[in-house]
Amino acid sequence: MAIASKGSNRKRATNRVEDVRVLRVGHRPGRDPRLTTHVALTARALGARRLYLHPADPAIAERLAAVRERWGGEFEVEGIQDYRTLLRTWPGTIVHLTMYGLPLDRVIRRIRRDRPVLVVVGGAKVPSALYQMASFNVAVGHEPHSEVAALALTLDRLMGVPGPGPRSGARQWIRPRAHGKSLAERKDAP
Amino acid sequence: MAIASKGSNRKRATNRVEDVRVLRVGHRPGRDPRLTTHVALTARALGARRLYLHPADPAIAERLAAVRERWGGEFEVEGIQDYRTLLRTWPGTIVHLTMYGLPLDRVIRRIRRDRPVLVVVGGAKVPSALYQMASFNVAVGHEPHSEVAALALTLDRLMGVPGPGPRSGARQWIRPRAHGKSLAERKDAP
Numbered sequence A, B: 001m002a003i004a005s006k007g008s009n010r011k012r013a014t015n016r017v018e019d020v021r022v023l024r025v026g027h028r029p030g031r032d033p034r035l036t037t038h039v040a041l042t043a044r045a046l047g048a049r050r051l052y053l054h055p056a057d058p059a060i061a062e063r064l065a066a067v068r069e070r071w072g073g074e075f076e077v078e079g080i081q082d083y084r085t086l087l088r089t090w091p092g093t094i095v096h097l098t099m100y101g102l103p104l105d106r107v108i109r110r111i112r113r114d115r116p117v118l119v120v121v122g123g124a125k126v127p128s129a130l131y132q133m134a135s136f137n138v139a140v141g142h143e144p145h146s147e148v149a150a151l152a153l154t155l156d157r158l159m160g161v162p163g164p165g166p167r168s169g170a171r172q173w174i175r176p177r178a179h180g181k182s183l184a185e186r187k188d189a190p
Helices: A009-014 A033-045 A058-071 A083-088 A104-113 A129-133 A147-159 B009-015 B033-045 B058-071 B083-088 B104-113 B129-133 B147-159
Strands: A020-024 A050-053 A076-079 A093-103 A117-121 A136-139 A172-174 A183-185 B020-024 B050-053 B076-079 B093-103 B117-121 B136-139 B172-174 B183-185
Touching: A020 A033, A020 A083, A020 A147, A033 A050, A033 A058, A033 A147, A033 B033, A033 B147, A050 A058, A058 A076, A058 A172, A083 A117, A083 A129, A093 A104, A093 A129, A093 A147, A104 A136, A104 A147, A117 A147, A147 B033, A147 B147, B020 B033, B020 B083, B020 B147, B033 B050, B033 B058, B033 B147, B050 B058, B058 B076, B058 B172, B083 B117, B083 B129, B093 B104, B093 B129, B093 B147, B104 B136, B104 B147, B117 B147
Parallel strands: A020 A050, A020 A117, A050 A076, A093 A117, A093 A136, B020 B050, B020 B117, B050 B076, B093 B117, B093 B136
Antiparallel strands: A172 A183, B172 B183
């Protein structure tokens, strides 16, 4: 039996990559705070450990720190000025998301081999050097869509979608409901 | 052997839902054109047939028409004023994406049964009636993240990620490359 391609739950759990981080390049502070916030929230919600943000944007780092304060987990936003050094010294696989790349589900097995995994999400203009520095240029569909969508599907293939329940240090978490809303809160929160 | 849960390629193809449409409620024209554009592009790129947009926003409809003109396919944006009637008269399943709902991968098999599928993406404030009108309230992760990410993963579970190659009527399409960019163009385009 072949190793997981897209993978069922069981297969995916077996091959789950523990340490995935995201690099967002070409962020424009002030211009697209909402979109980069969506990138950051998606990275966090789907289990990435960290977002490296180029250039730094304290407003987004603070926003995500506030989310962590309530919802727990270890996710952090780290502003960086020099992303080329991060890429050059990365010890595992670098996955650059671009609609010109190879189909995600065709390369996912190879991506999983060498860890940790850094997923690079470009902004409006991506320097062509990125295509060379990446271990894999990967497309999620081969048409213009959203870097948030591409990131979500890539993280899903690497780690799966987290189930319900509190994260470490959470003050609140959701109890899934067929209808309506149920939010649990830790009473002894500091 | 059980029917697909998250499903391998083969299983997913078997259970692929042909007609999936998206309803975006609570769009704020002028305020969040980029985010709704990402919702629309994601819906299109992942195979949805149509985006119903409430309220209507001609700028986004034109933007997506221009994408279709170049990249082909049948996707359209249809502005609507009365989304409750759309929900009340919908002939298949209505999936409302909310972080308070049931885990996507726990209900996906039931969602696939009754077609066509309408996926509802809320905006900032969602009327509570939506929770009642939906066949399923579904969460993709149970933490705040992005409606674009949630939509992408839901469409993936319903239809899979489209492979490369031209769509019907396309003037251009991408040839996947390990490095660099390759765009094919139809020479005899009208």
